[in-house]
Amino acid sequence: MHDGLAIALILGGISYGTPLLLAGLGELLNERGGVLNLGIEGMMLVGAACGFWISQVLSGPSWLVLLAAVLGAGGAAACMAALFAVACLTFRANQVVAGLALTILGGSAGLSSYLAAKGNLGGSAGRHQFANLDVARLGSIPVVGPVLFDQSALVYLSWALTIAVALYLYHTHWGLNLRAVGEDPAAADAMGVSVTRYRYTHTIVGGVLAGIAGSVYSLDLIPSWSNGLTAGAGWIALGLVIFAFWRPALLLVGSYLFGLVISLGFTLQQRGVNLPPELFSALPYLGTIVALVVTSSLWRGRRLGAPAALGRSYFRER
């Protein structure tokens, strides 16, 4: 029984941690290049709406429809990220306010719910949803099997991307350039690295990942549409990037920890624990605050890997 509970908690942590991890990886790439995009929540919601819409409209084999839906979700969110990039990188808008604009634009009272109303998405069950892939039939191994070898394709994607982002940042010259752009854009510029180009591409890639993260909700976790279904996960992902010290491996650990906190309520309620549902729902938000307070107070005054030029516009003054 206890064994079962532990496994259920771990699986819940991975399920609900996956969108945090995907969105967090995207934001990590942005922020390593010095761009602070507070619009993740908005991009996730638009991604979720578009992904679900595509999966409801298209017909064909499930895997193909889902692939199109995930790509569509990423594409839609990338368009929003591009809007943010134009505002912040070309028109040098304040990144905090522009990010909030993105969240309000896409948010639960914004574009995502407008799209859902236009596509009549509410109330219908998903026609296609991700199934678990039992890799090499190892899923039946106790404990390790269901955790490592019997997950949905999106979970495997998130693992691959975590490794890819880590390799990219620390073992390629593009990653080195990106970090230079985030630390000291003037020096990077003097070295011949195009600050604007790096920031544009990584902001847009961040959007793609946020959109895919949103589609995890509407295609895998919930498989249906309801307004504001991400419930602040985009903001939690933003917090995670901070207390993962901008490092992909720590981000993975943090995402699963918070995924576990998010899923705790569902898991315990299924097992008859009777506490106000609001208490469980509030735990991830309170947890984020606590984690931020701990990181900021314990490591106060140290740099901790925060990109030095984070959130600042850069341009050469002639």
Add this chain to the structure above:
Amino acid sequence: MIRLERRSGVSLAFRVAVPCAAFVVALLVIAILLVASGSNPVSTYQSMVSAAFTSSGGFSATLVNATPLVLTGLCATVAFRLEIYNIGGEGQLYMGAMGATAAGLALGHMPGFVIILGMVLAGAAAGAAWALIPALLRAYLGTNEIMTSLMLNYVAGLFITYLIFDSASYWRNLSSAAGKVYPTGKTIPLAGSWPNLGVSGVNIPLGFIIGVGLALCSSWVLRRTTLGYRIRVAAGSHAAARYGGIRLSRLIVIVMVVSGLLAGLAGASEVGGVAHLLDPTGLQQAQYGYAGIVVAALAGFEPVGVIVSGLLLGAIASAGTQLAGIAFPVGLVGTMEGIVLFAVVSTAIFVNYRVRWTTKSTSAPAGAPSAEEVGPPPTAPSNTVTVPVLNREI
């Protein structure tokens, strides 16, 4: 390539003209979106103007929606001016509504003005107290206030939902038959409903009058007092303020508390003027706290401008509620707000900079490189410019 030249001595007319132009651009972008989604933008805009201004009672309805927006707009303005990004206006509004409802219920047997005064004070205090949490964390532990204030929005929303839906709290109506079927809040006695000032057929809510008064007040504080001076200095550079002997931590706490107080008042006025009970669902759907950021940005973070931009966004919100349906689906209001905010932040640069479009890259001239360019890279401060988006020079 774009080249930027700093403007000097920007006139007030120009400062007003740029956000106005941004608003028009936003309307055009929204029109494109409407066409793309199969609606007729001309008729949509016509019906919006009619619903919000020209129809009978339209402007009164706009004022009702503008009331919380002016107050949350001030909430964002006051904090953003100091570059303290309090985006917790939403949660502070919920807590203000909670506090005001408690006061209204507790003082129910008193004369009307005592109830209303109690609601104003309790709403402001509850909003301020909720803002105190991120304020103290930011000021003394250096915790990012954007994240903490935002997380507390969700917590506050869940808290008021718990009070009405999942507990037998003081706020919940458990006595009436309707309250047993569907959870609702206890209604504040009629004496506690906030009055309107009638001016030639237009009802001006008390909350709106308070908002206008506080906007003028904040403008005066920012321009004419030591506190305002400290805020303006610190807005330019937190480091400079600290060096100049300004106690930044205390300043952050004061500004955040005032900011939360304003959002709390917005919640109080929603209870006193509109709902007369604690309505978690309605408050969370309206999202007046987030919309306040749009109001503040459209006003160029000027308190007096907030009155005008609050009215504009109040008109959009009011039209949204009245027209809600197939032609005007839920979500169009937030979409419009987002596009307006985007247009405003993207054009803020035109206020302080003259933008020259050049055909050739001026940064890499085709001619022989000068000694400066082949020399060692210049140091960062001379090369990196943080664009002041907020018009702090005022």
